Amino acid sequence: MKYLTDEMLNKYIDNELSAEENEIIIKILKNSTVDKTKFTELKKINEGLKKITPLKTSLNFTSDFMKRLRLITIRNKKQKRFIIFISSILVVPIIALSGIALYEVIKKSIVSAKEIPIIKDFSFNTSFITKGFENVFTPDKISFLGISLSLVIFILLFFLIEEIRKTKHRLSKIR
Amino acid sequence: MKILSDIEIIESVKKGNQSDYALLVDRYKDKAFSLVKSIVRNDMEAEEILQDCFLKAYNSLKKFKGESKFSTWFYRIVYNTSLTRVSNKKRNIEFGMSSIDDFINLTAEDNIIKNDQNELSKTLTVIVGKLPGNYSTVISLFYLEEMSCEEICKVMDISLNNVKVMLHRARTALRKIVFENNYAEELL
Numbered sequence: 001m002k003y004l005t006d007e008m009l010n011k012y013i014d015n016e017l018s019a020e021e022n023e024i025i026i027k028i029l030k031n032s033t034v035d036k037t038k039f040t041e042l043k044k045i046n047e048g049l050k051k052i053t054p055l056k057t058s059l060n061f062t063s064d065f066m067k068r069l070r071l072i073t074i075r076n077k078k079q080k081r082f083i084i085f086i087s088s089i090l091v092v093p094i095i096a097l098s099g100i101a102l103y104e105v106i107k108k109s110i111v112s113a114k115e116i117p118i119i120k121d122f123s124f125n126t127s128f129i130t131k132g133f134e135n136v137f138t139p140d141k142i143s144f145l146g147i148s149l150s151l152v153i154f155i156l157l158f159f160l161i162e163e164i165r166k167t168k169h170r171l172s173k174i175r
Numbered sequence: 176m177k178i179l180s181d182i183e184i185i186e187s188v189k190k191g192n193q194s195d196y197a198l199l200v201d202r203y204k205d206k207a208f209s210l211v212k213s214i215v216r217n218d219m220e221a222e223e224i225l226q227d228c229f230l231k232a233y234n235s236l237k238k239f240k241g242e243s244k245f246s247t248w249f250y251r252i253v254y255n256t257s258l259t260r261v262s263n264k265k266r267n268i269e270f271g272m273s274s275i276d277d278f279i280n281l282t283a284e285d286n287i288i289k290n291d292q293n294e295l296s297k298t299l300t301v302i303v304g305k306l307p308g309n310y311s312t313v314i315s316l317f318y319l320e321e322m323s324c325e326e327i328c329k330v331m332d333i334s335l336n337n338v339k340v341m342l343h344r345a346r347t348a349l350r351k352i353v354f355e356n357n358y359a360e361e362l363l
Contacts, residue, residue, distance in 0.1 A: 054319050056205055061226075065200055
């Protein structure tokens, strides 16, 4: 005798069969004890599975995770600030060096432009810039510029160290 | 007290209320843990992976536009992360459709019934954990997360037909394990 397959019975349980197929299954189940037993077993498994409960994580899972999340957030912020500080420390001397280079270029171009009458006008127009540069980069004032740059770097370093100290303090609080 | 929806919590977290994320963690941790455990089979590792999953989800919250349910989106992260971890460690676990028959012949030696859990649902939880990965995952998603077969397709990235076949095969396997090994008398 041919019995119903588990697949058919599962589909019947899940209401995946057509009305006609359902009727056929019902008829077979009425007449076949083997199929009826199999159906009852599958139904009990299905009912049992509906009642299964999720496994439990450890009690401190959420608090441990949130602690980790806060730490990572703080670390990320700290890293960002560190990068900003480092880049600002690097950017200031770069700007200063670019200024010196620009000054040298302009100075040379003015010297050569004096020999060409047309560009003499240009040198006249830009003279206030070159004079400004000349004032800043005179041997006396270049040391003043160096002191100023050093001061800026020291101030930036102070903030950087202060930030590291604060972050360490925050981390120790979380732990 | 008003229970916040997933979307409301996500909006709050996006606004900078990081602590609200704990609500989502509490809501999904146990169910997601069952899903991870069905793949990695180790409590310690499962918790570690789950923490990484919550972290990934947190970092990607800006990308979550609410087009699908948060649960579907999150379980996809959980499923993929667990699979990646398993494949990285080159675990020799059965994860194919053909391997289910090997698990039907569970015997009393497996200590399934020799514990205090004498309710069908509790014992089923233990037996489900012993099914091959994909089957265990489908059962977890269908019965624990109460996902539809269509949602399970999206999470596992397989066809609807495959999901249904796996679900049916898993149930059949469980029926055979429980009833053919005479656990039923002790259980029911």
